[in-house]
Amino acid sequence: MTDQNDTPPIGLWLIGARGAISTCVAYGLAGIRHGMLEPVGLTTAEPPLSELDLAPFESFVLGGHDVCARDVSRSAGELVKTGILQPDLVAATASEAATYEANLRPGPLDGPDVGLADLDPRSSELGALPPLQQVARMRADWDEFERANGLARTVIAYVASTEAGRDAQPEWDDLGELEASLERGIEQPASLLYAFAALGSGRPFVNFTPNLGASPKALHALAEREGVPHCGNDGKTGETLLKTVLAPMFRARALRVLSWQGYNMLGNRDGEVLRDAAHRQVKVQHKDDALRSILGNGRDLHTQVGIDYVPSLSDWKTAWDFVHFEGFLGARMSLQFTWAGSDSALAAPLILDLARLAEFAQRRGEGGLMAHTACFFKAPLAGGTHDFHRQYAALVEYATSRMARR
Secondary structure (H helix, E strand, C coil): CCCHHHCCCEEEEEECCCCHHHHHHHHHHHHHHCCCCCCCCCHHHCCCHHHCCCCCHHHEEEEEEECECCCHHHHHHHHHHCCCCCHHHHHHCHHHHHHHHHCEEECCCCCCCCCCCCECHHHHHHHCCCHHHHHHHHHHHHHHHHHHHCCCCEEEEECCCCCCCCCCCHHHHCHHHHHHHHHCCCCCCHHHHHHHHHHHCCCCEEECCCCCCCCCHHHHHHHHHHCCEEEECCECCCHHHHHHHHHHHHHHCCCEEEEEEEEEEECHHHHHHCCCHHHHHHHHHHHHHHHHHHHCCCCCCEEEEEEEECHHHCCEEEEEEEEEEECHHHCEEEEEEEEEEEHHHHHHHHHHHHHHHHHHHHHCCCCEECHHHHHHECCCCCCCCCCHHHHHHHHHHHHHHHHHCC
């Protein structure tokens, strides 16, 4: 582990900076620094990852983009009311929260979206600019952030709300064609522009959402060309995490899963956005794909995931799953489970894990896809198995191989 006194400050720039996940990251990181919190839920705080030469938590400086005008203290207040953040933590880390708020800038609003009631009008103006001007504004904000804080490097973490789904475009498969389309002013999803801006400027990019981000082949080529590490997509924190742990058990025991029906209820702004069918379909697809990849796509297998917005749940999410399966002698049995938790509190430590791993990879000169981070995602960009046990084994193998090379 690096001595914190010998580590230059490192930027962690959060897209969706006033959202629940980013707010949990900000107050959680401050709580760890104050000794008020233990690093529960942080994979990199446990062996073998804790034995890597990872940047200490104290080295990270936070900033971010958002399309909403509310301040971080308001977001924290909402999380206090719902029991996610503790009042004493919020009070003790008020100065850190104020510093974070001062580092926030308006981000461009994605074209198909209309935003929420507290939308920052500057975000609509930014979203109307030609794509390369939007990219230039993003990079200018990051450059200013690094200069003002004396940062060695910055990791860009995308944790904004789910974008509306779009049909694939031909230029997404070829970097030259993508760059030409941007020159011509062809509109692109905001998540793609953030990925293009980050990777093209040498900054690691982590996409924790189901949004497009760096998933197109053109962005993979850009990351390889620039030698920049990146990973995604769609953080695996709750129901899907359980699915990818349990489904291999059925497969290993040769039990035939007939149906796996899931139903999700959630509140907060993410739930509100997912009320729209175009946004919801992107999220549902990743939940379904992971399960089918493990169990197979036989004609007898029925899978479905439903998502409903329940305002009173606020930042809490409840997922109910029903698994109908067949055993020996044709006996049909079932498993039911209910998962109730805060996605934001589960996701926040994973953002810190991924930021540390991305910074570590860049410091070691590792560019391109971070295939070893697959266990963090529903739709890992490098492909491969969705079996959580095998994914985690790959992460451990990565850690042990890097320790052996020291």
